[in-house]
Amino acid sequence: MAEILTPEEIIKQGEPVFVKTKLMTDNTLSYCPGCGHGVAHRITMEVLEEMGIGDQTIGVAPVGCSVLAYEFMNIDMQQAAHGRAPAVATGIKRLFPEKYVFTYQGDGDLAAIGTAETIHACNRGENIVIIFVNNGIYGMTGGQMAPTTLEGMVSSTSPHGRDVEMMGSPIKMTEMVATLPGVCFATRQAVHKPGLVRKAKKAIRKAFENQKDKKGTSIVEIVSNCNSGWKMTPVDSNIWLEENMLPVFPLGDIKG
Amino acid sequence: MEEVRLMKGNEAIAEAAIRAGVDGYFGYPITPQSEIIEYLMLEQPHLRTGMQVLQAESEVAAINMVYGAAGCGKKAMTSSSSPGISLKLEGISYIAASELPCLIVNVQRGGPGLGTIQPSQADYFQAVKGGGHGDYRLLVLAPASVQEMADFVDLSFELAFKYRTPVMILSDGVIGQMMEKVVLPPQKERLSNEELIKKYGSWATTGKPASRERNIITSLELKSERQEAHNHKLQAKYKEISENEVRFEKLNCDDAEYLIVAYGSSARISQKAMQIGREKGIKVGVLRPITLWPFPSDEINKLADQVKGILTVEMSAGQMVEDVRLAVNGKIKVEYFGRYGGMIPSPNEVIEALEQKLIGG
Ligand SMILES: Cc1ncc(C[n+]2csc(CCOP(=O)(O)OP(=O)(O)O)c2C)c(N)n1
Ligand code: SF4
Ligand SMILES: [Mg+2]
Numbered sequence: 001m002a003e004i005l006t007p008e009e010i011i012k013q014g015e016p017v018f019v020k021t022k023l024m025t026d027n028t029l030s031y032c033p034g035c036g037h038g039v040a041h042r043i044t045m046e047v048l049e050e051m052g053i054g055d056q057t058i059g060v061a062p063v064g065c066s067v068l069a070y071e072f073m074n075i076d077m078q079q080a081a082h083g084r085a086p087a088v089a090t091g092i093k094r095l096f097p098e099k100y101v102f103t104y105q106g107d108g109d110l111a112a113i114g115t116a117e118t119i120h121a122c123n124r125g126e127n128i129v130i131i132f133v134n135n136g137i138y139g140m141t142g143g144q145m146a147p148t149t150l151e152g153m154v155s156s157t158s159p160h161g162r163d164v165e166m167m168g169s170p171i172k173m174t175e176m177v178a179t180l181p182g183v184c185f186a187t188r189q190a191v192h193k194p195g196l197v198r199k200a201k202k203a204i205r206k207a208f209e210n211q212k213d214k215k216g217t218s219i220v221e222i223v224s225n226c227n228s229g230w231k232m233t234p235v236d237s238n239i240w241l242e243e244n245m246l247p248v249f250p251l252g253d254i255k256g
Numbered sequence: 257m258e259e260v261r262l263m264k265g266n267e268a269i270a271e272a273a274i275r276a277g278v279d280g281y282f283g284y285p286i287t288p289q290s291e292i293i294e295y296l297m298l299e300q301p302h303l304r305t306g307m308q309v310l311q312a313e314s315e316v317a318a319i320n321m322v323y324g325a326a327g328c329g330k331k332a333m334t335s336s337s338s339p340g341i342s343l344k345l346e347g348i349s350y351i352a353a354s355e356l357p358c359l360i361v362n363v364q365r366g367g368p369g370l371g372t373i374q375p376s377q378a379d380y381f382q383a384v385k386g387g388g389h390g391d392y393r394l395l396v397l398a399p400a401s402v403q404e405m406a407d408f409v410d411l412s413f414e415l416a417f418k419y420r421t422p423v424m425i426l427s428d429g430v431i432g433q434m435m436e437k438v439v440l441p442p443q444k445e446r447l448s449n450e451e452l453i454k455k456y457g458s459w460a461t462t463g464k465p466a467s468r469e470r471n472i473i474t475s476l477e478l479k480s481e482r483q484e485a486h487n488h489k490l491q492a493k494y495k496e497i498s499e500n501e502v503r504f505e506k507l508n509c510d511d512a513e514y515l516i517v518a519y520g521s522s523a524r525i526s527q528k529a530m531q532i533g534r535e536k537g538i539k540v541g542v543l544r545p546i547t548l549w550p551f552p553s554d555e556i557n558k559l560a561d562q563v564k565g566i567l568t569v570e571m572s573a574g575q576m577v578e579d580v581r582l583a584v585n586g587k588i589k590v591e592y593f594g595r596y597g598g599m600i601p602s603p604n605e606v607i608e609a610l611e612q613k614l615i616g617g
Binding site: 084091 | 279280282308310312313314316317318320321322323324325326327328330332346347350354449461462463464465466470471472473474475476
């Protein structure tokens, strides 16, 4: 007759289902429960661990909800002024070409205030990885309109919905920079479903492999929710993302 | 090996940067300092020392490239002129707050606004009072010759790394453009990455080995108590700099009855004015601040016990005069004379102003 195992014995015997990468610290994430930033952090750090390059990587945190990314990513990091992460990363990479360098930026950071830095780093083909978390809103400052805010979408600075006559249409930075010869890989991913998380991680892996092979700039856009800024439950925000964000920002590789 | 050459001030800075073992220069063209990046691009220092030179898309990008490089413990610098320095101020505030060593060169031109491409000293307040946001200071060196343009590059990096603070060379279009004989310093080796990690590995982002905690370059501290503590630390450093790094030059001050305080090209003009004054029988001396921050306040205060009056000569509408008045604290009369908007005072104008404002008045 088979023994009845206690939960402790089961855990001892079996393979762990999930192990947190050592490249994430034990600090409690500052993100709202349900937010995509945490998953995007984790898969980025898992890629560095799997490639064995955590000790050779310097990350650049932006201004935005992920301003404190260095509290969670257990690697050497620099915090950049709002929008300037690609310039900071350029300075690091040009003088430390043998290191791996990445930026982690929101849509306000990358596609509004940092547009020039983004386009020119990409145009120079800086051999870096850009992780671009597009949640269509300024999360950190309380839900103002972003350059990626959808037409008609309500935010605290577009309380009657984004009027494209007045504010223009949501900007597609990943498509824009994909036209530049310096960009070797441009892709749009999402992390609100397990299958998509696995795909996004593969894309991030490819981006760092590109850097290893000195191919130029790789940009991985992650369409993400901002349940707090969108004023929705996490589950509703993910449904809203599927139904509204993805038609405007379709997933898949754009270049490379 | 030392070498004597006839060079423009801007070229001397560029050549001195290569010889100082600078790792990276990031800049954006603007008159009257574009010769710095032009010289570097022509010289191809990556072939000589491995130094990297990059033309950025803007002054904003350039200063942030400096931030990234300096955060790795590398010797990084940028240069610009007045309108471009205004754009760099955000980054300079971040650099000061994050305690990063670097060099910023400002070859001043007349303003405000787009102003003129002619020389000026109207960025004094911007350089010594902060300019960017928050309670920070720049250590500011003011060269008065092409020789000092060259010499101050290495000195700037020595001070920047000693205190982990940004240093500014505050020059102007006269010194940037004029040609003089310059003795160039011998070549300093750039640090290897191993040497760099040994020296600065305790704070610089060089890739986190298992043997240490991660290094973070940041100026963010959301807890007010800790942000105040960080500010205390910065202020303690600024106090130490004020106590140890004041530099100035005195000319004919021993028997002086009147004193001119002037820096940079105004000091050169004032030196000539002093000769003219002495020939006329006016006992006048010149004090030339070499560091504008920290300012030679104590020395000026001492001289105020000896002289009858002080004239500051500046190519601005009167900025440094405020610091001289603070130093003198009402003991004697302190007057200002200057030309601005790209105009340069003549030695005769200076001595006339001294006679009118101090002797006659
Ligand atoms: C120069 C400057 N301007 C404005 C701000 C205020 N600010 C902080 S974060 C932010 C927007 C961030 O939005 P995003 O980049 O989309 O990041 P998210 O929080 O959504 O992840 C703004 C406007 C700032 N810190 N600095
Ligand atoms: S405000 Fe939005 S982006 Fe920021 S942590 Fe919360 S859910 Fe995420
Ligand atoms: Mg956002």
